[in-house]
Amino acid sequence: MAEESSKKELKISFDVEHAKCSICLNIWHDVVTVAPCLHNFCNGCFSEWLRRSQEKHSTVLCPQCRSVVQFVGRNHFLQNIEEEILQSDSSLKRSDEELALLKSYATVKSPLVINVRHRKRPRLAPEEDSNNTDQPLPCLQCGTMLNGFQCTQDTVHLQCQACWGMMPSRGTSVPQHCFGCDRAFCGVYWHAQGIVESQTHPVCNRVTLKPISEYSITSIPSTLHEKNRHEQDVTQRTITQMGRTLQDVVSEWIAKLNNREIDRTRMPLNHAEMVTADTHICNECFDKLVSFLLYWFRVSLPKHHLPTDVSKREDCWYGYSCRTQHRNDEHAQKRNHVCRPTRGNN
Known part of the structure; x- marks a missing residue:
C-alpha cells in the first residue's frame, strides 16, 4: 500500500489568468520575479520597463503594485509552469516573431536569490557587532562613490553566487554574469572598481569568473563521461600514453571550439553558439566545458591510440x-x- 501511494502524482489546478504578465497580458515568457513584492513578468517586458526607468533616472517600481523593486531574477520554477500551460493549450502560444522580439529585449540573466544561504558576516568591532542583524549587507557602492558611480534607491542589485555579497546591476563592459549559467559573480566587477578586499563587505577573488582561455587544469573533472570512472581512467591513461598533458589537450580543443570545428549540440552551457575562448565563465561551467571537450577528444580518437587493454x-x-x-x-x-x-x- 505504501509503495502504491508513493507512485501517486500530486496534481495542482492553476488558473491561467494567474500566469499572465500584467505588462503584455499574455502568458509569461522566460518569467522573472521582482522582489520584495514577488510579482511576475516576461523577461523582455520587465527588461524594457527597467530600461525606461533607468533612462528617466526614476525609481524602478513594480509595474503591477508600484512598490520599489530591490531585486529581480529569473524564476525557473514558474518557467516550468509556463511550459506546462503552453503545452496544454497551444492557442496561448505567441508567434515566433513575438518571441524573438521579447528575447532581444531580455536583459535579466540571474536567478532570483535573496539571502537564501547563511554566510559569515565580516568581523566587526565588538560594539558594532552587538547591533548586527541578519539583514543582507549593502554593496560597496551604496553610500560610497567609486569611479563616478554611487548606488541610489533606484539601483537594482545582484547577489554574487560565490560570496553572496551584493553589487549593483550595471550595463557596463565589465562582466557580472557567467556566460555559461547566467549566474552573477562579483570578482571581476569589484576588481575593475579597484576593490581587492574589504573588511566590511564580501568581495570575491577575481578568478571566480574569467575568460575560458585563462583557465588551467591539472585533473580530470568528476563529471567527465557521465561520471563513469572507468572511462575517465581510460582518457587519463590515453593522454599520458601519448606523451601529452591534460592542459595541452584541453587547450587544443578550446582552439578547435574557437574555430568552430566542433558540433556544439550537446554543449552543457547556455548560449552555446556564442561561446569563444574569450567568454567569461565560472569554475563550475569550465568543468562542464572541459567534460564536453574531452568527450570530443575521445570520440574523435582512433581506437589504436587507446591503451591496449581497452582498445578492443x-x-x-x-x-x-x-x-x-x-x-x-x-x-x-x-x-x-x-x-x-x-x-x-x-
Missing part, C-alpha cells in the same frame, strides 16, 4: 546515455560508453 572493447548500444553504466560496474568497464547511442534507452 565493443561500443555500448546506448553509448553515453546508458543508464546501466551507473549501476553495473562490470558493464561500465566492459563496454565503451564514449560513443553515440545507436539504440533508444528504455
